[in-house]
Amino acid sequence: MDVKTSRERYRAQVRAEIKRYAWEQLGTTGVSALSLNAIAKHVGMSGPALYRYFPSRDDLITELVRDAYRSLADVVRAAAGSGGVAEVAYAIREWALADPQRYLFVYGTPIPGYRAPGDTTEISNEIMADLLRVHAAAPGDGRVTALDGHVEGHREWAGGVPASSAVLRRAVTFWTRVHGVLSLELAGHFAGMGFDPAVLFAAELDDLSTEDGSR
Amino acid sequence: MDVKTSRERYRAQVRAEIKRYAWEQLGTTGVSALSLNAIAKHVGMSGPALYRYFPSRDDLITELVRDAYRSLADVVRAAAGSGGVAEVAYAIREWALADPQRYLFVYGTPIPGYRAPGDTTEISNEIMADLLRVHAAAPGDGRVTALDGHVEGHREWAGGVPASSAVLRRAVTFWTRVHGVLSLELAGHFAGMGFDPAVLFAAELDDLSTEDGSR
C-alpha cells in the first residue's frame, strides 16, 4: 500500500520542497555553495529543523545525486527504446544542457569527502546496460582493435547484457567522447572560442557511426 | 634586475611555502576543502596573517589555477617540441595522473563564484596553439567534414598559428577525446568496471591518428 498517513504525506511534501529548492540553488551556485541554512529559510523553517528531514548535508547531496542519476537513466532508457545511438546521444546532451550543474554534479569533479552509495553505481550500471543494448542493435563495424580484446577480458561491468567485444568497445568510446565534448562545453571551456559546440558534438557522433564502418 | 631586498625575498619564500602546502591540501581534499586557516596554522602563523600574502581565498585559488595552467602549458610545449601528437597526449596524461586534483582543478567543474582572470585564458590559448602546431606537423587526413567548414569560420581562437581547417578540427577533436577519457578516469567513473583506462586512452589515440588516414 502506498496510502500514507497525513504525517507521512506532509513529511514527503516538505522533503520534496526542500529538494526542489536545493536543485534551484544547485543550478545557480553549484554544489559547494549549497547551504542548508538558506534552504531552510526559504522553505520557511529555521536552520536545524531541516535536520529532521535530512540527517546531514551529505545525505541531502546523496539523495540529489541519486535523483540526478535516476533522471538520466530514465532519459537514456526512453531514448534507447524509441531510437538509436544518435537519439540517445542527443537525449543525453539535452538533459545536460537543461541543467548543466546537474550533469557536472554526476560526471564532474567528485565531491571531496563524499562517497557515492551503492545504489548510484547500480543506476550507473543501468545506464551502461542501455548504452550496450543500443549499440548492439546498431550496425557494427568490422574492426577488431586492441581495446576489444582488453574489454573482453573485463566484461563483468556489462552485467547480463549480451554484447560482443566490439559492442563493449563502441559503447565505452561513445561514453567518453560524448562526455568529452559535453563536459568541456558545460564547464565553459569553449566559451570565447567562437565555434558552436553543437557542431562539434554532431561531428563526434558522425565519427562514431561512420569512422570504421564506411571505409 | 631580479635581485630583491631581503624583505622581498622573505615574502616570496613565504608565499611559495603557502602555495606549496595549498597544493598538498588540494591534492588530498579537493578545492572546496581548501582552508586558509589550516594553511596558516601549518605555515606557522595564525589565521589572518595569511591575508598579508593573499588578499582573499579566491586570489589564492586564482594563483594556483594560473600555476597549474602554466605547468600544463610547459609540459605540452616540451612534448610538442620533441615529439608528435602521441607524445603530447601521453605527456598530458602523465601530468594529469601525477596530480588528479590539479587536472580537475583546471578542466573540471568550474568553481562556483569564481571567474578565471584574463591571463589564464591566455595560457589556455598557448596550449591550443601548441596543439595546433603539433597537429599541423602530423600527416593530415584527406577528409573534409562539416566541422571543418564550421571551425574555418571561427578560427580567431587559433591566434596567429597557421593551420588548415582540417588541423583545427583534428586539434579540437584531440582535445575533447583526451579530456573525455582522462576526466572520467580521474573522477573515478571507470573504477569497478575492471578495464584499464590506459588501454582505452591508447585506443582513442590510435583512432585519432588512423581513423581517417588509413582508409
Add this chain to the structure above:
DNA sequence: TTGCGATAGTTAGAAGGTGTAACTTCACTC
C-alpha cells in the same frame, strides 16, 4: 647610533556555515 616608517604579525570580532542539545508545541492515538 638613534629614530622613523613600512611591514609582519597578533588578537578580537562580525557574519555565516554545519550540526547538537534541550526545550516547547502540536497532532494523533489509545
Add this chain to the structure above:
DNA sequence: GAGTGAAGTTACACCTTCTAACTATCGCAA
C-alpha cells in the same frame, strides 16, 4: 482526556572567510 512522539524552536559549539585595531619588529637613513 492523557500520553506519546514528531516537528519546530532557540541556544550553543565549532568551523569558515575576512576586517579592524593594535603591537612588535625589521631595514634604512640621517
